[in-house]
Amino acid sequence: MQKPTIPKGMRDFGPVEMARRNYIFDTIRQVYALYGYRQIETPTMEQLSTLLGKYGEEGDRLLFKVLNSGDALRDLSDEELLERNAIHFANKACEKGLRYDLTVPFARYVVMHRSELTLPFRRYQIQPVWRADRPQKGRYREFYQCDADVIGSTSLINEVELLEIIDEVFRRFGLRVRILLNNRKILAGIAEATGRGDRLIDITTAIDKLEKIGEEKVFDELRSKGFTEDELSKLRPFLALTGSNREKLTQLKELLATSEEGQKGIEELEYILDHIDLLDLKAELVVDLSLARGLSYYTGAILEVKALDAAMGSISGGGRYDNLTGIFGLDGLSGVGISFGADRIYDVLLELGLFPSEAEIGTQVLFANFSEEDAAYLMPIVARLRREGIRSEIYPEPVKMKKQMSYADSLKIPFVVLVGEEERATSTFTLKDMQSGQQEKLTLDALISHLSAQH
Amino acid sequence: MQKPTIPKGMRDFGPVEMARRNYIFDTIRQVYALYGYRQIETPTMEQLSTLLGKYGEEGDRLLFKVLNSGDALRDLSDEELLERNAIHFANKACEKGLRYDLTVPFARYVVMHRSELTLPFRRYQIQPVWRADRPQKGRYREFYQCDADVIGSTSLINEVELLEIIDEVFRRFGLRVRILLNNRKILAGIAEATGRGDRLIDITTAIDKLEKIGEEKVFDELRSKGFTEDELSKLRPFLALTGSNREKLTQLKELLATSEEGQKGIEELEYILDHIDLLDLKAELVVDLSLARGLSYYTGAILEVKALDAAMGSISGGGRYDNLTGIFGLDGLSGVGISFGADRIYDVLLELGLFPSEAEIGTQVLFANFSEEDAAYLMPIVARLRREGIRSEIYPEPVKMKKQMSYADSLKIPFVVLVGEEERATSTFTLKDMQSGQQEKLTLDALISHLSAQH
Numbered sequence: 001m002q003k004p005t006i007p008k009g010m011r012d013f014g015p016v017e018m019a020r021r022n023y024i025f026d027t028i029r030q031v032y033a034l035y036g037y038r039q040i041e042t043p044t045m046e047q048l049s050t051l052l053g054k055y056g057e058e059g060d061r062l063l064f065k066v067l068n069s070g071d072a073l074r075d076l077s078d079e080e081l082l083e084r085n086a087i088h089f090a091n092k093a094c095e096k097g098l099r100y101d102l103t104v105p106f107a108r109y110v111v112m113h114r115s116e117l118t119l120p121f122r123r124y125q126i127q128p129v130w131r132a133d134r135p136q137k138g139r140y141r142e143f144y145q146c147d148a149d150v151i152g153s154t155s156l157i158n159e160v161e162l163l164e165i166i167d168e169v170f171r172r173f174g175l176r177v178r179i180l181l182n183n184r185k186i187l188a189g190i191a192e193a194t195g196r197g198d199r200l201i202d203i204t205t206a207i208d209k210l211e212k213i214g215e216e217k218v219f220d221e222l223r224s225k226g227f228t229e230d231e232l233s234k235l236r237p238f239l240a241l242t243g244s245n246r247e248k249l250t251q252l253k254e255l256l257a258t259s260e261e262g263q264k265g266i267e268e269l270e271y272i273l274d275h276i277d278l279l280d281l282k283a284e285l286v287v288d289l290s291l292a293r294g295l296s297y298y299t300g301a302i303l304e305v306k307a308l309d310a311a312m313g314s315i316s317g318g319g320r321y322d323n324l325t326g327i328f329g330l331d332g333l334s335g336v337g338i339s340f341g342a343d344r345i346y347d348v349l350l351e352l353g354l355f356p357s358e359a360e361i362g363t364q365v366l367f368a369n370f371s372e373e374d375a376a377y378l379m380p381i382v383a384r385l386r387r388e389g390i391r392s393e394i395y396p397e398p399v400k401m402k403k404q405m406s407y408a409d410s411l412k413i414p415f416v417v418l419v420g421e422e423e424r425a426t427s428t429f430t431l432k433d434m435q436s437g438q439q440e441k442l443t444l445d446a447l448i449s450h451l452s453a454q455h
Numbered sequence: 456m457q458k459p460t461i462p463k464g465m466r467d468f469g470p471v472e473m474a475r476r477n478y479i480f481d482t483i484r485q486v487y488a489l490y491g492y493r494q495i496e497t498p499t500m501e502q503l504s505t506l507l508g509k510y511g512e513e514g515d516r517l518l519f520k521v522l523n524s525g526d527a528l529r530d531l532s533d534e535e536l537l538e539r540n541a542i543h544f545a546n547k548a549c550e551k552g553l554r555y556d557l558t559v560p561f562a563r564y565v566v567m568h569r570s571e572l573t574l575p576f577r578r579y580q581i582q583p584v585w586r587a588d589r590p591q592k593g594r595y596r597e598f599y600q601c602d603a604d605v606i607g608s609t610s611l612i613n614e615v616e617l618l619e620i621i622d623e624v625f626r627r628f629g630l631r632v633r634i635l636l637n638n639r640k641i642l643a644g645i646a647e648a649t650g651r652g653d654r655l656i657d658i659t660t661a662i663d664k665l666e667k668i669g670e671e672k673v674f675d676e677l678r679s680k681g682f683t684e685d686e687l688s689k690l691r692p693f694l695a696l697t698g699s700n701r702e703k704l705t706q707l708k709e710l711l712a713t714s715e716e717g718q719k720g721i722e723e724l725e726y727i728l729d730h731i732d733l734l735d736l737k738a739e740l741v742v743d744l745s746l747a748r749g750l751s752y753y754t755g756a757i758l759e760v761k762a763l764d765a766a767m768g769s770i771s772g773g774g775r776y777d778n779l780t781g782i783f784g785l786d787g788l789s790g791v792g793i794s795f796g797a798d799r800i801y802d803v804l805l806e807l808g809l810f811p812s813e814a815e816i817g818t819q820v821l822f823a824n825f826s827e828e829d830a831a832y833l834m835p836i837v838a839r840l841r842r843e844g845i846r847s848e849i850y851p852e853p854v855k856m857k858k859q860m861s862y863a864d865s866l867k868i869p870f871v872v873l874v875g876e877e878e879r880a881t882s883t884f885t886l887k888d889m890q891s892g893q894q895e896k897l898t899l900d901a902l903i904s905h906l907s908a909q910h
Contacts, residue, residue, distance in 0.1 A: 002784050003566075003784070004505050004563040004566055004567060005502060005505075005567070005785075006497075006498055006501065006505075006563075007498065007502060007551050010498035010499075010500060011498060012495065012496070012497050012498065012568065013495060013497075014495055014568065015578070018493070018495055018496060019493075019494070020492040021496075021769065022494070034841045034844070034847070035846075035847075036818045036846065036847070036848035038470030038473070038474075038817065039470060039474070039477070040467065040469055040470060040473055041468040041472040041476075042461075042467050042468075043461055043466060043597055044465075044467060044499065044583065044585070044597055045462050045519075046461065046462070047460060047461065049459075050459050050460075050461075051595075062524075064517050064521050064522075064524070065521070065522040065544060066520070066521055066522070067519075067520040067521070067522050067549055068835075069519070070541070071539075071541050072541060072544065073539050073541070073544060078537055081536045081537065082533055082536065082537075084526075084528050086525070086527060091520055093522070094522055095462075096462050098499075098521075100568065109467055111459055111466070112459055112461070113467065113469065116469065118866060120862075122848075130499070130500075132524040142498055142499060150851075153852060154852075155851035155852045156849045157830055157834070158851055160834065161849075164838065168841075202768075217525040223873035227537075275831060276832060278834055279838050282834075328458075328459050328712075329458070362493065363491040375612055376730060376733060379612070379615065379733055380733050380734055382732050383619065385469075385737070386489045386490065386623075389489070390489075391488055391489050391491065392489070392490075392491070394612065394616075396575055396608040396610035396612045396613055397609075397610045406783030407575075410573040411573060
């Protein structure tokens with residue numbers, strides 16, 4: 001008989017992990033809903049024509065492709081088969097692929113459902129995605145994304161609210177975070193001011209390493225890419241910016257005085273800071289000119305979130321983009337969105353002990369089972385507790401008490417109820433606290449209010 | 456530019472559908488948890504070796520297979536390619552397939568995690584499954600299953616509790632249902648009593664049609680399958696059983712007097728009825744000897760649920776099985792489980808108008824946006840409402856009021872708050888009820904308590 005396994009890079013989630021994952025997803029769901037974001041779901045499979053060419057060559061390679069049902073080789077000639085061209089073969093034998101991210105399916109959704117949508121459309125989506133990446137620590141072939149986007153509105157109120165959402169989610173998790181803020185228009189302004197508006201990516205890639213390798217090595221890298229000393233000297237003041245967010249912006253305003261795009265970026269950042277000041281954010285908000293993620297699609301605000309008390313990369317991020325649905329022929333839909341990295345948040349909450357205890361999410365009380373008649377006596381009582389919302393179990397077999405107790409122990413059930421002859425005669429219930437070992441005798445009403453109070 | 460589509464038999468779920476689907480899934484989740492069932496999730500993809508041969512030949516054909524990454528043709532010789540044998544080809548080019556149901560992955564999970572599990576193990580699982588079936592009305596290629604099973608316990612308390620779960624779920628939905636109950640051992644007893652214990656399936660398949668085609672046609676069918684008149688005359692009394700559940704059992708006891716297995720089945724059914732009598736079930740419970748689902752795996756109780764007020768097939772079902780994990784070499788794990796048909800429940804709740812209104816699940820209040828300064832004034836107030844748990848939006852642009860009102864209308868947001876100069880001067884808020892059209896001026900505290908009370 002085969003010993004079963006699961007595909008590499010994929011995971012089973014047991015009850016304890018699931019309770020924690022649900023805690024994360026439910027929290028994010030609730031906060032998104034509080035801000036008017038509405039959930040959608042798209043199918044696990046998309047047409048390969050929808051997915052191909054959207055994630056670069058690397059992305060195309062990492063798509064999981066689903067073999068056509070029936071005769072998958074139908075559209076391939078003998079010559080094509082013997083050519084053994086993997087890409088050509090897959091294109092002819094597979095017309096469907098697994099969702100690679102939530103953005104392309106969202107864009108596809110918006111185009112297909114355009115006539116039913118009321119703009120601005122705030123949507124959130126929490127679903128798994130699949131990538132045929134080489135599995136490694138912390139990187140899986142199946143993982144969840146938790147995206148929220150609003151499209152059809154260019155108002156910066158949306159950016160402010162998305163920052164509030166991030167703040168509220170991590171506040172509920174009890175996790176201290178720093179939100180890094182930048183704007184692609186400022187980065188473009190910096191490239192323009194150095195005289196190399198055409199080399200935005202080279203410049204930002206180099207700046208990104210400033211903290212790690214220092215200014216001189218950053219300059220060496222740019223020299224090797226053909227930047228002149230004059231250009232580098234124009235770049236230097238940007239790297240030397242210090243002080244508070246406002247002080248940085250004041251200096252930037254002067255340095256970017258001649259860049260219209262740069263000034264626009266500063267204005268946008270200022271709007272966000274001005275409005276965040278009116279609100280009671282717990283997260284630290286830091287303008288960081290080295291933040292340069294998603295430059296192939298972000299056109300305005302760029303943001304990223306780091307945990308303050310754990311060594312972990314970005315746990316959330318997002319930004320403003322200009323044209324979500326252009327790839328499907330529908331132009332002009334600007335949007336801004338964020339995403340939470342559920343797997344990383346899971347690891348951080350676990351490391352810092354921030355998950356609710358199992359006692360808070362699992363079964364609250366186990367009724368011990370001494371005999372068949374005992375069980376019949378207890379079943380209506382257990383039903384009553386459940387009707388009161390108390391998560392309750394009755395041990396199904398009248399086995400040895402030791403086994404029933406060890407069941408409660410291993411499932412971390414905090415209370416066990418024992419009902420013997422005496423209890424039945426007096427309509428009472430002996431409640432045992434599994435942590436302290438203490439027992440007390442209670443009436444049914446007292447039992448219910450005791451267990452309800454645990455929540 | 457391509458006009459995007461989605462694969463046939465698959466669906467997008469928009470915000471309204473998602474809210475309703477979440478209502479179904481959340482209700483089922485909550486009730487499962489109330490009875491000590493704990494959630495697990497397994498990966499979307501399983502090894503094909505785990506899936507193949509578990510669902511019959513038809514099932515093997517309906518599995519979605521995932522093309523191996525990299526060179527999928529690696530393990531195929533030129534001769535094998537030119538043979539064009541679809542099944543052989545798929546076996547060599549694909550090692551993974553999509554989950555076809557939740558039972559086989561659960562069995563695989565139990566075997567792989569055997570050492571971590573505490574028995575009895577109550578698990579529930581709510582995940583999509585995929586079948587390359589011909590799509591038709593009400594049948595999809597991607598759909599959710601909602602299973603709960605307890606394994607490692609033969610106690611009939613489990614059957615009773617699963618009936619309570621079904622009752623509680625439909626009670627929460629406000630849906631009147633009838634639960635049909637049978638026992639495979641009774642069916643075996645009937646086959647035995649007719650002298651054809653070897654023809655259980657033929658007999659039950661024919662009995663199943665009794666209501667539709669009548670006794671004579673049922674007998675014709677059995678005659679054509681080689682049953683003798685003597686055998687049919689022994690079967691006749693079983694078809695003539697009438698009366699209450701208890702009356703049926705009394706008659707059965709006599710008819711099956713000589714069948715040990717039949718007597719065991721009656722005992723099991725009696726245990727369930729006796730204990731259900733102690734509880735306050737709302738659902739109608741009917742012993743139905745023609746119920747014969749899942750006979751290839753059920754060994755004890757068999758149950759099925761029908762809605763009383765809608766023409767729809769079974770909306771839930773389940774039963775007791777003897778050997779969940781035998782297919783993976785781990786024998787002796789008996790279990791009993793149920794499953795809810797989410798898509799059918801969705802259709803029934805929609806038809807009967809039993810879903811909560813959108814106002815109860817979506818945004819509760821929209822703050823109109825008259826100007827940039829207005830928005831800045833409102834943002835901390837909206838933040839305050841959200842902190843109170845009120846799902847709130849501020850319209851992001853100061854566009855024409857008509858557009859903002861029509862946004863609230865189309866999203867069925869029940870209240871709009873209007874704040875003009877006068878309101879600002881007096882720190883009040885004009886709350887407009889979108890259904891009645893009535894307006895009233897409120898303080899912030901009054902606004903919050905008014906909106907909180909809506910829930």
